[in-house]
Amino acid sequence: MTDTWKQLPRAVRISIEARTGTVTAALPPTAGTVSDFAATLETTGGPVFCKAVREDNPKAWMHRLEAVVNSVLPPDIAPRLLWKVEADGWLALGFEHVPGRHADLSPGSADLPLIARTLETLAGTLTPAPPLRAFSLADRWSGQDFWHNLGSRHRDRLDPWTVARLDTLVLAEHEAPDLIDGKTLVHTDLTSPNLLVNGEAVRVVDWAFPAPGAAWADTAYMIVRLIEAGHTPEQAERWADSVSLWQTAPARSVTAFGSILTGLWTLRAAETPRRHWDALSAVGLAWLRHRLG
Known part of the structure; x- marks a missing residue:
């Protein structure tokens, strides 16, 4: 023992x-x-x-x-x-106790269709969000100034592409709370270890940080994790298209989501140096480059 x-x-x-x-x-x-x-x-x-x-x-x-x-x-x-x-x-x-292995998020994985089906089930079951004392995703991200602080305190850490788009990122970050608001209880931390696969079944664990938000938000979180696992941003978004509720997500809202999440990770990478934050910042920026050109 x-x-x-x-x-x-x-x-x-x-x-x-x-x-x-x-x-x-x-x-x-x-x-x-x-x-x-x-x-x-x-x-x-x-x-x-x-x-x-x-x-x-x-x-x-x-x-x-x-x-x-x-x-x-x-x-x-x-x-x-x-x-x-x-x-x-x-x-x-x-x-x-749930038997199973951590989900394989790599390109071509047979787990990806199972995860898409799981996202559909979660959104269908948890809309409207049950009455819980949980801050909404909009409340969680309201009033944040990640990109403003990066521009004022850590501009030297930003690459030229990011510096040239700081105003766009600051605006998207400020718009994000309203654009990601919704009535679905979302997990907000879907990662490979939090998805246990056993045959055709997927169980979602570690519900420590859920929040009411847009029905497509968990799919957006998954896009970041797919890029982290080796997908290109184009491939990750193509997978997301297999989730029907994602198809209703406004492009502006998705970009705002990616902006504020990447701002959070990039600021943490600047002020709390850890390889983990550097990696997530790089993934988020790759997605933003795809979306913003």
Whole structure:
């Protein structure tokens, strides 16, 4: 058994085992997590995925929101929340164990049609968005000045193409909140690790940051991830055309979406240097070059 399980407070472990049976093994996930503890627990009652966070962790609110959101998610798309434990200053969530592998987003992958079908199902089920205490995507991005700050504080980091279009990007960023508003509950963090594929089934996990927004928003997030996985922007948008709700997305709104998201990543790359932000900024800029010429 991994030491991380043993390092949880005894009161937390006792409370969890009261719901699961004796924990015999704790297998950490293969992808990163914002939780203080995450593992598939092998128990005498069967496997369960557990994520836990200290209640004083600034991201603990994401776990509380995920617990609330889970009750409105389609059970054939998202794993069910089985139990919630609060003990000794910790919050732990236990989810149905979902078999499967991370989605393959590379060009030509057989997973891509399955993901398109999943996006259709999610939007159909979660429109209108259930009444949750979750900031809308419009509220989340309202009042942001990513590109203005980049132009005033980090102009020397921007390439000539971007500098020449700063005014366009600033305007698009300010328009984005109104243009991406909507009545669908969207995941907002669809990545390969958050899409588990088992045969023809796709389950969407890690609903820690959902928001009401435009029905096409999750497809737009996927375009960025496809470019990251090796698609050209043209190929990624061609895939998006297979999602019917994407076909109704106004071009101006999509460009505004790409502008504000890329502005966020580019500013973080400038002020919090990490290879992760540099890579996402490059992907976003590639998409914007395609859209803006």
